[in-house]
Amino acid sequence: MSAIYDNWERLVAAVLKREQLWQLFHAQSRSPSVLSEASSFSSSFNIGSPVNDLPFDFSSLGISSRLQNPKVVLISDFSRAFGVNELHLASAELLGRGTFGSAYAVAIDKRVRIVVKRLTGSIPEPEFKRHMDIVGNVKHKNVTPLRGYYCSEHERLMLYDYYSNGSVYALFHGQTGENRAHVDWETRLKIAIGAARGIAEIHKQNGGNLVHGNIKSSNIFLDLQHYGCVSDLGLANMIETKFMPRARCYAPEIKGTRHVSQASDVYGFGIVLLELLTRKSTEHLPGGPKPIDLVKLVGSVKSKERAAKVFDADLLKHPTIEEDMVKVLQIGIQCVSKSIKKRPKIFEVVKMLEDIGRFEIESHVHSNGKLVFVEGVIPTFDFEDMLRASAEVLGKGTFGTSYLARLETGDTVVVKRFKDVSATFKEFQRHMEVTGSMRHENVAELRAYYFSRDEKLLVQDYYDEGSLFAALHGIRDTDKRFLDWETRLRIAVDAARGITHIHRQDGRELVHGNIKSSNILITENKHGTVSDVGLAKLMDPIRLSKMPNSGHYAPEVTDTRKASQASDVYSFGVVLMELVSGKHSQINTRDGQVSLVEWIQSVGRQEGTSKVFDVKLLRYPDDEEAMVQVLQIAMDCAANVPEHRPRMPEIVKMLEEISGIGPSQASNLEDVLEDPWGQPSFELRLEYLLEDLLPTLTP
Structure with a gap:
């Protein structure tokens, strides 16, 4: 799902161009040179209203009070990357009004980055924050992640990812006539399976008692693979409201949010299944189709022949899927049973849908x-x-x-x-x-x-030049060749840049999982490139105790599935040690086999760091200081405690400074503000942006 998580901070970084904010910081601690540099942006920066027109008085707030009472709290990782040259006007557009508030797409340079949900009603701050903590802990690929929230005296905002494929409601009912989107059976099945998995994960949370409370097609979004993702989690638990009798997407026992239950979630999901099959809606939204009582419609189905009359005409063009359509219809009818006891549990629904989907996939792939x-x-x-x-x-x-x-x-x-x-x-x-x-x-x-x-x-x-492992250690005598210090340092910078880019993918959650010198390839012009990205997640887990060469894995990694971005950093530290020492990641000693990390720590304490270096590099005495610096970075990467290890963007910057290699174009765009020194915190900048945008959000 990488496209929906990209470059969050490009959005909030726009606020840095506001002259008044820089003046605020200048009044506290900044030099005139910083102020003058920032003020050059003011003529092109128009976000929100002038300072004296804002409903929030920036000038009355000191930095210390904001840090002690932050209004913005981040739940999950935001991207910390944006290009300074790409900063433009940030704007907000109304996406729609729902049961519990209005949703806005906040964009920069005409590209949507984030969805802001502005809640209605009065929610006590402690209750709001408690629910945000519960919702923020739900992490599943089929549940729209809460990225953060904003809480002030009069405002409650929730920050979500933007899904470019839109909601199921918009897909099915957003356009009519010739512009009506064609939705094939496989996509409909993926929407159903994804949404069911998301609801099942929600129902496991908070001791197995968490309820969504508002399952409907406008709250289910499509990820890049067209699986359903459930959004708006937790709102029904915070905001008390009554449901209109004509809102036929809710279970009959539900009169308001105080009555929602996991069984009513199953009912709501059953309505979604019927909607996927019939392409008819129970919701009445502005510009949408006339709502239909789907339960009454399918209640008239008494036979397979009669069932065919309720299906979307587009699906009936494919008779080979009719049997599966009937199966899904039967599941939907079970879910919308008037009797709570007759409705299946959502985990049972997941299994039934997956059995249908699995047959579809296997018959397609294996044949x-x-x-x-x-x-x-x-x-x-x-x-x-x-x-x-x-x-x-x-x-x-x-x-x-x-x-x-x-x-x-x-x-x-x-x-x-x-x-x-x-x-x-x-x-x-x-x-x-x-x-x-x-x-x-x-x-x-x-x-x-x-x-x-x-x-x-x-x-x-x-790659004709083979791997870094082959060059340093030689799988065969013909493979092994001398790499001078300049080349080794260049490969280190390249590999660090590659790993940094990998870590930014898939919502900043992608892990390589097997960083080692044999997975760093050398190009014909002696640059490094990282291969075999993320394969561990596809394989059966392998316990490290059964692996003959596991010296490149971090100590917390007990099997290959337990790798993380922090363990990638550890493994890269081992690669740096190989570059500096010329030795394998595991070394045979008189006392048995030890890891390179252990060997360097031991030798460094007993004989000094000079004994650690590859003897072939000692012919370059002018480079010894740089070698010591790289070795120090390597040792920092190999810290036992994952939280003590540096992040890859920091490592890139340090290696670039040691080598004298200037930042690449990608680094300029992606890394320029990874280091927050001398700037407001990320949360503070996001807070400023949201407060600037509030006057532009229509009620």
């Missing part, structure tokens, strides 16, 4: 496994060409075997053949889409993948 090229790659060969290619084994890794394949088409590629893949086809496909969409000079590009019942393959470009 027609094919080579799939990722977006942007022009196919120049097919699976049959690969089968005819001459191949040689390059090496066996943690998750499978790599082959060098020379195709008759003239292409030379690396084919990775996986073992023990536990991911489903959809999980495998989604990961390939995420990694395949990455475009960065320091991340090896994925070209294609293949998934069938018996084979799972990945196709990448071949």
